[in-house]
Amino acid sequence: MWQRFTLYDFRVIGHYLGVLLVFEAVAMAAPVLVALIFQEWNPASRYLLGAGIALTLGTGLRMLRISPGRLSRQQAIGVTGFAWIVLSAVSAIPLAMSMHYDSYPNALFDAVSAFTTTDASVLVDINHVSHSDNMWRFIMNFVGGVGLVVVAMSFGIMGNSTSSLYSSEGRGEHVLPNVVQTARFIFRFAISVILIATILIGTVLLVLGMQPDRAYLHGIWLAMASFMTAGLTPMATSVTYYHSLAVEGILMVLMVYGGINFALQNEIWHGRPRMFLRDNEVQAGVVWWLVMLLVFITAACGSALANGLPVLMRTGLFTFVSAATTTGFTMFTSNQLAVLYPSGAVLVLALVMAVGASAGSTAGGIKLNRIAIVVKSAVETMRSTVSPDSARIVTNYSHIGKRRLGEDEVKAAMTVLILFISTYAIGALAGIAYGYDATSAITESVAMASNSGMSTGIVSPVMPEGLRVIYILEMWAGRLEFVTLLALACKIFVSVKPRGLGRRRRG
Amino acid sequence: MGPAGNTKLRPAWAVLRFACAAVLLCGLLAPAKMAWADEGASSSDASSQQEVDPSNRINPRQTPDNSFLYDTSIDELVQADSSYQGNYVQVVGEVVGDSLVAEEDPGCHWITLESLETGSSSSISVLIDDKYLGYIDAYGRYNQVGTKLQVRGTFYLTCPSHEGIMDIHAESVQLVENGIKEHEQFDIATFIPGIVLVAFGIALTFLYNYLHEKER
Incomplete structure (x- = not known):
């Protein structure tokens, strides 16, 4: 109610x-x-x-x-x-x-x-x-x-x-x-x-x-x-x-x-780096970024003009870090991104933008902590499947202290994950409907909702009005991580709905 | 007349037939030969007029010639595809921002040229020799139109010397137009709406504080 x-x-x-x-x-x-x-x-x-x-x-x-x-x-x-x-x-x-x-x-x-x-x-x-x-x-x-x-x-x-x-x-x-x-x-x-x-x-x-x-x-x-x-x-x-x-x-x-959680930065500041190194989110982030960086380099090597080591080490690494932290600084123009890099490399950038960096930081995206929780939940599910019925599976993890993986954390993480993915998809479909190519539309939508802003060129002074409104909503919702905004929208809808409308229909 | 008479005439007929064939053949070949003779005469005439330059031979393995100067615009270069890589281009643009020391190229500076098209912010980095810095009397900023330069140089969609950025390595720079420094006049009238609203807002704040104190 x-x-x-x-x-x-x-x-x-x-x-x-x-x-x-x-x-x-x-x-x-x-x-x-x-x-x-x-x-x-x-x-x-x-x-x-x-x-x-x-x-x-x-x-x-x-x-x-x-x-x-x-x-x-x-x-x-x-x-x-x-x-x-x-x-x-x-x-x-x-x-x-x-x-x-x-x-x-x-x-x-x-x-x-x-x-x-x-x-x-x-x-x-x-x-x-x-x-x-x-x-x-x-x-x-x-x-x-x-x-x-x-x-x-x-x-x-x-x-x-x-x-x-x-x-x-x-x-x-x-x-x-x-x-x-x-x-x-x-x-x-x-x-x-x-x-x-x-x-x-x-x-x-x-x-x-x-x-x-x-x-x-x-x-x-x-x-x-x-x-x-x-x-x-x-x-x-x-x-x-x-x-x-x-x-x-x-x-x-x-x-x-x-892109690092402020709470973890406080721990480092107070001389407790171990908590930073043991943190579930930090470990997940290191693994995720290394794997995706490898995939990005491999994909970028497919381009005849962007496969030199100096290019990859300086501009490629900078672009990757910028996307992974949802910053959006570019060393390539949107035209270079479209012409030089294979679509696979561009989609890798979109994927790292989509996930983003640490929760409780200035970065956007789904957040590494939520992905780590979902993965841990999946592992726990598999463990309980192969374990005897009498076994009680408990998953502990370290995130600014020791925590036990519970249903509430998993539910909250899954909710935001689904909302983010849905928004990425809706924004991408809107871009495609307006006639933009799929890779650009997907990357642009992810850039808006994850608040990274690494544009492929769709955002411009002459972009369609409808797309502008959609992107504004994506940026707004992404910054508030959806739950607040959706809850607000529901409350406003309920508030303006005439009283007794539901009762009359049931009658 | 018997067979003996025929026998005497056969060799004569054979010779006559051969002679006719030979004349006929000569008649067919003679015009062609005369044509060859004409060609032989004309080619020999031509060669006698012009010496063949051995350096002007076509090399079927030659790649497209990039030394051709391509007069283009910054807008076009910013949207260029990979076929423009390494082309020798000429552009005109406004110098904006600053000139910065090129860390990797002693004796050179980086400038940024902006497109002259109305409403376009397309810009490109240009590496110029320090000797051309004297041409720049103003950099495009707020209230300032920068010096307009014509630059000729090699365009790189992804520069192999500068970690893949898009740039032009200038070989020659020419001054097109000096910059313009505009002085904005102070006009108190433009501040009046803001001053009035701020004053009204402050008055409202005092009223709010008064009401807040009263409610206590």
């Missing part, structure tokens, strides 16, 4: 959405400041207007319920589910007013793509984007990668209703016993890593001949994009713009780092 949202629920949800919008208004001060420093007056006026809209709308929504009280789990699902699309809608306003988007729907697509760290972009003339526009795009990456709710909780603006919000954003693991402490740890950890990476990358770019302001701006943007496994770059030629082995090496380390 589905519980309806009441008017009180909508007012409470509205209040907390308002809180997040006010937070977004404050965050827009960053692009305003950058615009003023670099004398980009048009962007400065746009982001000031955007901040004004967010502040006014947010405060108005807060007034729906002056003292909202503690959030119930159902209300938390509503807040989290709507937050991503509402914040994206307001973020898109200053972007749409620039010359870089043909229409508001294109700007909305980019905003959703940035917040969900997918970063498949439909922006036009990226090489002439202002520093402030780029700063806003990368801030959206940062906030989305860490988590809207996590960032808000770390600033203490979500009040007492934290635990249900935290888990409804697709985060199941607590780094620290207290959810707010966990959120603060994740936020501070991310800031620290990005700061160190900015200095490293900026210094390398300075040595390569960039001006200091551009070198450190590119440094901070690349650091955000790689650690948040977002994959956005400020130039059209992506990572190949820099032609630097040092930059690529730093980005690869950051991508892998961003």
